[in-house]
Amino acid sequence: MSESPVVRLEKDGDVALIIVNYPPVNALGPGVADGIVDCLNKANADPSVKSLVLMGDGRSFIAGADIRGFGTNRKRPPIGQRTYDVMDASPKPIVAAIHGYALGGGLENAMGCHYRIAVPSAKVGLPEVLIGILPGGGGTQRLPRLVGAQTALEMITSGRHVPAPEARKLGILDEVLPEGTDLRSAAVAYARKVADVRPLPRVRDKSVTADPAIFDAMRKSIARRARNQTAPYHCIAAVEAACTMDFEAGIRRENELFLELENADEAKALRYAFFAEREVAKLPDLPKDVAPYEFKDPAVIGAGTMGGGIAMSFADFGYDVKIMDATQEALDRGMERIKANYATSVKRGSLAQEEMERRLARIHPVAGYDDIKDCDVVVEAVFERMDVKKPVFAKLDEVMRPDAFLFSNTSALDMDDLASVTKRADKVAGTHFFSPANVMKLLEVVRPAEASPQTLMTAMALGRKIGKISAMAGNTDGFVANRSRAPFNSEMVILLEEGCLPEQVDKVMVDFGYPMGPFAVGDLAGLDIGAEGRKRRAAANPNYRKLPIADKLVEMGRYGQKTGAGWYRYEKGDRTPHPDPEVAAIIKQVAAEMGVPQKDFTDTEILQRLLFSSVNEACRILEEGKAYRASDVDVMWLHGFGFPRYRGGLMYWADGIGVKNVYNQIAAWHQQYGERWAPSKLLRELAETNTPFRQAKPAPFA
């Protein structure tokens, strides 16, 4: 009936269908909103049309505003002429027919319709807060009117995707169709059924009130996770406006708050992070016509902390997984740990008991290699030493079906060396999970020289299928995440030699936005772990910068939380770190023995000493072609190390300081401290040409 490149109008008898077609997810890109309004006006002007349907082509209803349009000179129609306003004013009923996602502006459009129906697999939500803004298309005013202020606050400040059945219970949807129903014909039938119902049910006509105390309570409850951010608080203020102002005034307030957020640093950084997370999946140098292998039958070798967490990740995402260990005792212990981990989630209320049972039933402990020989993918997670891993790989190569992929969960070992013990080096890659493996989102896929494109794609896809963000790393000591982090880890201990205390450094990093300070994290992970790596590196490199204070604590048996003492001391049964005068004394003593002059540090110095050292190393990684993009480093820091997302990531943050400033400071520290601060070649080149880190062109992947 009408042609537009992105929105078209069709007719089914007396029902007009407005269909959005802006692949891949029907974001409200250029022409979409105008197209909807245009079609709506045409349908309203057509006397043969009695009711309308709004729906999306392809995989989704509407995924929200086009995020690429923010921060550009994109023009929005004035309040009163936006899609939602035009739909509100429609004299004929409109039914939103939802499949895939109705997010952000998508749900806002749906709430501008008079009715909302969905297929059972659909998800709805207002995730704007995750990109540093608020639902600025009436969402903060309409959602509370549909679901009440408390639920709206929870949905808008978390940004979570609500499954259709729950959305029906909450009152967002009028109907969830039975499984397998054809959405288009059901929507047409629904539109016909409501064609003559008057008055039209408009969300804006509902009223909402709330106990004023809930807003402050919400501010308090998000204080920890919303630290240093504005958007979550503006979201609350906008919902508060919905409960205290009339609809028109509330919309104006929402708009004011939205405009304060749209181009703030927080929103820019979060938008950057959103696209960096999508970019990281792209493997530009691999052939486009190779597809990942669709694995069905995974196995995990090693039922320790990492192996158990990896098996849980498979089970959490619906896979039956076999798990084995060298002894029955180790396997039993591993299964007990898995059960205890799930039980903690049940106790916390984040997992239902029945779901725990379902997941546990998917994890199959098996006695030996014979029981896994038909699996199509194996993730080895045995002790992190080459002499332990090599025999396991040799055995796997011998017993596994010839087309099975062999992946190793290693955080630093040479994957070429490990692959060399097999006769299928093309099917071997590293899959470096972060601890706890069932919680942490990052999966670093390590690329040995002989791995085939399909192997690499399969490893990347494996991560995505179990809820991870997969990022490709070259086979270099520490790979990309830990290698770029290593100088930070050294520098934080060197700062102690020069006069800092662990609690001082931790405070700076927590104020910056990390959930925990690096010394507290060290105590949680176990200080003995880092000590192993330092020993190995010191043995291999006579110029290796030793960390005597850290070594001393490990010698004293201060391994962290598990021994009740590390960088901090701990009360029995309590994880709260307490500054420890004994540690302060050790620091003083070692510093005196080393003859290091003591000084006071500003917070900025501490922050930059830690992060600039890593920026420099990340540049080296890029110049060696061990990572595809600076933004991949950012994704790794966000999901591997808890770098604050609203700061974009390590390299994005450094761009905010300016590549020249970073270079000048590093060059000055090179003069002062010597070789460990030598500026990398890439850093120097970027500074000379004033090219931002995120536009750096790394060497071809090696």
Ligand code: 3H9
């Ligand atoms: C908003 O609505 C503001 C309003 O309040 C109005 C204010 C005025 N824009 O993630 P995928 C791209 S704010 C532009 O891999 P999935 C994405 O970059 C918005 N592009 O797929 C990727 O491109 P490429 C509120 C978008 O199936 C491709 O689509 N909405 C957008 O794993 C596929 O994406 C949101 O925040 C977008 N809105 O997940 C939702 N969405 O192929 C954001 C996606 O070139 N989107 N792209 O890399 C998502 O959460 C996920 O993309 C979604 C699909 C769950 C929809």
